[in-house]
Amino acid sequence: MKNQPTPLPTSREQPILSLNAFTGARAALAPDIAALVERRVRSFGAGSVLFYDEPLKIVRAEGAYLHASDGRAYLDFYNNVPTVGHCHPKVVEAVQRQIGAFNIHSRYLFDIAHDYAEKLLATFPPALSNVVLTCTGSESNDLALRLAARTSGGTGFIVTRTAYHGNTAAVTEVSPSSYKRGGPPAHVRVVPAPDPALFGNDVAQGFTDAVSAAIAGMEADGIRFAGLLVDTIFSSDGVFADPPGFLQGAVDVAHAAGGLFIADEVQPGFGRTGAGLWGFSRHGVEPDIVTLGKPMGNGYPVAGVVTRPEILSDFCADFGYFNTFAASPVATAAAMAVLEAIEQDGLVANAERVGRHLAGRLRHLQGRTPITAVRGAGLYLGVEFGTQDGPAPDIAKGLINGLKQRGILIGAAGQYGNVLKIRPPLCVTTTHADQLVEAIEDVLAAG
Amino acid sequence: MKNQPTPLPTSREQPILSLNAFTGARAALAPDIAALVERRVRSFGAGSVLFYDEPLKIVRAEGAYLHASDGRAYLDFYNNVPTVGHCHPKVVEAVQRQIGAFNIHSRYLFDIAHDYAEKLLATFPPALSNVVLTCTGSESNDLALRLAARTSGGTGFIVTRTAYHGNTAAVTEVSPSSYKRGGPPAHVRVVPAPDPALFGNDVAQGFTDAVSAAIAGMEADGIRFAGLLVDTIFSSDGVFADPPGFLQGAVDVAHAAGGLFIADEVQPGFGRTGAGLWGFSRHGVEPDIVTLGKPMGNGYPVAGVVTRPEILSDFCADFGYFNTFAASPVATAAAMAVLEAIEQDGLVANAERVGRHLAGRLRHLQGRTPITAVRGAGLYLGVEFGTQDGPAPDIAKGLINGLKQRGILIGAAGQYGNVLKIRPPLCVTTTHADQLVEAIEDVLAAG
Structure with missing residues (x-):
């Protein structure tokens, strides 16, 4: 394909996800483990991914x-x-209490969903004042891509070379690490991770230039730029965090080209970087859309998209969006307990x-x-x-x-x-x- | 667009989803409800969909x-x-017990996921022997579309005129009821629901002919047929169930054209039709892919895709697929309790x-x-x-x-x-x- 700026690595055939996978040498396993693996392969088939040589x-x-x-x-x-923490008493208690009281979708009212939404939104820049709750980080990134496409009028996205953003059809397209054969489609362009080994002392300039070149390449192919989507700790690329602030140039370039900046906080979010709750704030940048997932409910399936009201309302003028299990009282009770535990502990x-x-x-x-x-x-x-x-x-x-x-x-x-x-x-x-x-x-x- | 067989209805501008929506006449509400609605609109913005004139x-x-x-x-x-039943004691107890013991993703082994997978798969025709657990019906249908595309080599799907199959980017394309403006993209063709008012005494022949014509129209436009996706009770189309067996002709036509039949059991599944657990079995047809959702965990987010092993393995040769919150011990404990409650009650x-x-x-x-x-x-x-x-x-x-x-x-x-x-x-x-x-x-x- 013409102008595809950065070819995928050819040095490995397996995606990163399976790097630590059980490979099937069952003879060496303890009998109870071998029997369970056997049952698993029978039911889950090719979809069975297990960790470790000895699961x-x-x-x-x-x-x-x-x-x-x-x-x-x-x-x-x-x-x-x-x-x-596994089985944190606050989260366990919140789920146990709420599942025994009621669990229903959010087309009815109940307090906890709104108590949680307000507590969550208070941790974001004031302009990011709306949240759509979903069930998984994949659902969040899937919606984020649609919001960015609607607002920008574009279809083209830029992601890093070994990015992983989730498992839906649309999100897999922007997740090069999920491809076992070939590369992403034409509307998805990859840039190298912000790696000092590649960009030397000026990671900020190097990464900015890479994003700039990717936008130019995309536009040369007649694809209108919609947004830059990055995990703000670049986890599946190999973890790149420094120097704080290096994202600013790339965000500016994305905005100047009419695209949106989507911060995927599924990995760094909820306090993991030790510098506030969100990875983007460590870089001093303000995203147009933030996506949340994994740690949000300490294992209860709850996730979300935080954005500006006009981005959401433009989208909702075109499409109905409802998520049955999301924003339920149990999901939001679990998520509330997580925010409280982060504070109290x-x-x-x-x-x-x-x-x-x-x-x-x-x-x-x-x-x-x-x-x-x-x-x-x-x-x-x-x-x-x-x-x-x-x-x-x-x-x-x-x-x-x-x-x-x-x-x-x-x-x-x-x-x-x-x-x-x-x-x-x-x-x-x-x-x-x-x-x-x-x-x-x-x-x-x-x- | 040429050969688009059945234009979307123009008689309504709002999707069915919002038919029963709260429309914002807040002055009439009780003060506590009005205050909560006010808070909700502030946080959820345009994404807030509430039921009833008085929520x-x-x-x-x-x-x-x-x-x-x-x-x-x-x-x-x-x-x-x-x-x-709301707060069924079996489900409440299962979630309360398991969330206090451990809740982790399924790259580790634990018994309950496999006990559940086997109990679930035993309710399907023997050829449908693999299950991929997901978190939502939307994730299930999203994966089903990808499986069908991979196996058929096609991209075109046929759905009913007012179908709803979920909320991801790909699944919204096959959900005409979610469109507030315009219609589905070229690779999605709609057929009328199997409505006796339209097809008279021979719903089976009428529906079969409609599917046949839609495949022909798609192929005339150079789009290769991938599959027929229907909710086997046609719920959002207005509920069409009779006569049992009317689906057979359409399924045969889909197969003859090289496509797959995807039975969306999110609505009829888990016993609701009173004729076994699955809507498709009431029609005596065997799907290539079955998708599960809503009732599966009685409100705990758990869903799934059931299919033949080769359909899954072909897909997994191309893409990594993993779903963090799915197949967790809590999700599968909840789902197991639902199957047991259906039996015992x-x-x-x-x-x-x-x-x-x-x-x-x-x-x-x-x-x-x-x-x-x-x-x-x-x-x-x-x-x-x-x-x-x-x-x-x-x-x-x-x-x-x-x-x-x-x-x-x-x-x-x-x-x-x-x-x-x-x-x-x-x-x-x-x-x-x-x-x-x-x-x-x-x-x-x-x-």
């Missing part, structure tokens, strides 16, 4: 720990959905403090280990591995399984799958962080 | 009743999501018995009231109103608000909005049905 069977969870059927407690440095400050401690200790390993970079903010860290031959996904994969043997859960990301992705429940402590660092050292030493 | 504020729900802030208990003949038989009683009594009103037809199966009934001037949506709208004044909740559907849509929790009794019939008589008599 874990979970039987209980609490705080920062998942308890497995092997009798061990695993320290969870992977799961960002249970963001205030001081989780933003904890993310900053523990994240800084952890990043500092990991950076001390650089030089004497194959760690080539430690990036991120708060409790969203990326630890990159490389050798003289380049990116080292095998080291990352070895660590994932080695850490599991040592009772710690973690995952990987990045264009080459060579970046450990650290995003634990926000209740982890510096002691937990020390355990992780020591286990990483131990696995690397064991080779 | 109801719900404070509690149980069985067949919603309890409102006005102190009244409303008999619920509208809500099909709480299908086994004998709800399929109850739907048949109460539905037959209710339809019989309503048919007795024909002739001496403006009821022109009573259609449906089990506890999915459509009651059509007309006068010598044609369809009478005003009578339906008057009944919706008149029944509410008499403590009964109900909605409307159909191309002209003139069909009362009866789809209560499946636990309603013949006494409840009698109350409804008597209240309808009373409202009609009051004029």
Whole structure:
């Protein structure tokens, strides 16, 4: 295709999502696990994606720990959905209470949906004063694309090269990491992640120029630009957070070209970066549309889109939009409990403090280990591995399984799958962080 | 557009979804309701869709009743999501227990997801042996469209004229009832609902011919046919159920043209028709893909796609698909409790018995009231109103608000909005049905 600016990487055939996948060597499994995997493959078929060479069977969870059927407690440095901690008492109590009282769609009135909407919106810039609640981050990004297309009059979107924004038909098109064959369609253009290894000292200018070139390429092909959609911590690209503010130029370029800026806060949102609740505010930029998901209900399916009233009303003039399970009393009670737990447990400050401690200790390993970079903010860290031959996904994969043997859960990301992705429940402590660092050292030493 | 076979109705500008909408005459409202509506419009903006001229504020729900802030208990003949009854003890207990134990995504193993998947799949024809769990009916239909496109190699879909299948970008395209302006895109063709008023005594042949003509029209425009997608009770079209089996010809035509048949069971599924669990089985047809939603978790967000393994594996060769909140232990525990409650409470038989009683009594009103037809199966009934001037949506709208004044909740559907849509929790009794019939008589008599 003419002017497709950045071809997809050809160095891997599998999407990042399956980097840590169970590959089917069932003979080595414990009999109860093997039997469950067998049943799973029969029912879920090709849709079955499991973690680990030896999948874990979970039987209980609490705080920062998942308890497995092997009798061990695993320290969870992977799961960002249970963001205030597994089975947080506040969330558990809120869901238990509300599901016993009533659970109905939002074409009727009830207090909790509006108490929550107001508490949530108070955390955003005043212009972003409307919220549409949905059930999943995918539904949120799907709606965001439609809002941006309607407001801009365009159809073209720009995303980063290894982005993941969700699983609907429209959102998969803007999620290059989901493609196992080929690349995105013509209306989707990819730019490199804001990687210092690529752009050197001026990530801001480099990323701005890349977005600018992508818009120009799109327009040269007769495709009108609709918006720039980024996860503001660039998680599946390998975690890129610094320097704060580097997003401003790209947002300005998008606006100047008549497009919208959509901040996907599914990964960094709800306090994870340790610098306020939202990843975009750390960059000092104001999105036109913000999408929310995973951590919003600590595992209860609730998500949302926050935007300006006119963006929503223009869209609603063309289409009816209703979401049956969204904005229900149980969903909003769960989400309210999450916001309250973040405040009462001081989780933003904890993310900053523990994240800084952890990043500092990991950076001390650089030089004497194959760690080539430690990036991120708060409790969203990326630890990159490389050798003289380049990116080292095998080291990352070895660590994932080695850490599991040592009772710690973690995952990987990045264009080459060579970046450990650290995003634990926000209740982890510096002691937990020390355990992780020591286990990483131990696995690397064991080779 | 050339060969667009059936233009959208021009007789109404509002989608069916908003037929029963609160229109904003706030001065007449009780002060507490007015204040809550005011807050709602501020936060939800144009996305706020409320029921009734005087919206109801719900404070509690149980069985067949919603309890409102006005102190009244409303008999619920509208809500099909709480299908086994509001706050069914089995579902409440299952969610309360599991949310306190653990709630995590399905890349780890746990028993309940597989116990549920097997129990669910056992209710389908043997060839439909894989399930992908999702969070919403919209996500299910979105995935179904992609599966059908991949397997058929086509892009064109046929749906009924007033169909509603969900709210994502792709699914809205196949949901004509969501369009407030214009019609569906070129790859979506609409056929009339299987309406005896249109097709006379041979609904089967008429509907088959309409599908056939739509495929021919699509192919004449160079669009390859991918599939026929129908709600097997044709709910938003106005409820069309008879004669059982009328779908066979259309399914055969779709298959002969290389397309797939997608049965959307979000409305009729889980026993509502009183003839087994699924609407398609009442017609004796075997779908290639079945989509599930609303009633599946009695209000907990859980949904799914059931299909043949090769359809899923072909798709998964091209794209990664993972759904974070789906197939979680809480979602599958809720869904399991629903299947068990349907069995233990004998709800399929109850739907048949109460539905037959209710339809019989309503048919007795024909002739001496403006009821022109009573259609449906089990506890999915459509009651059509007309006068010598044609369809009478005003009578339906008057009944919706008149029944509410008499403590009964109900909605409307159909191309002209003139069909009362009866789809209560499946636990309603013949006494409840009698109350409804008597209240309808009373409202009609009051004029």
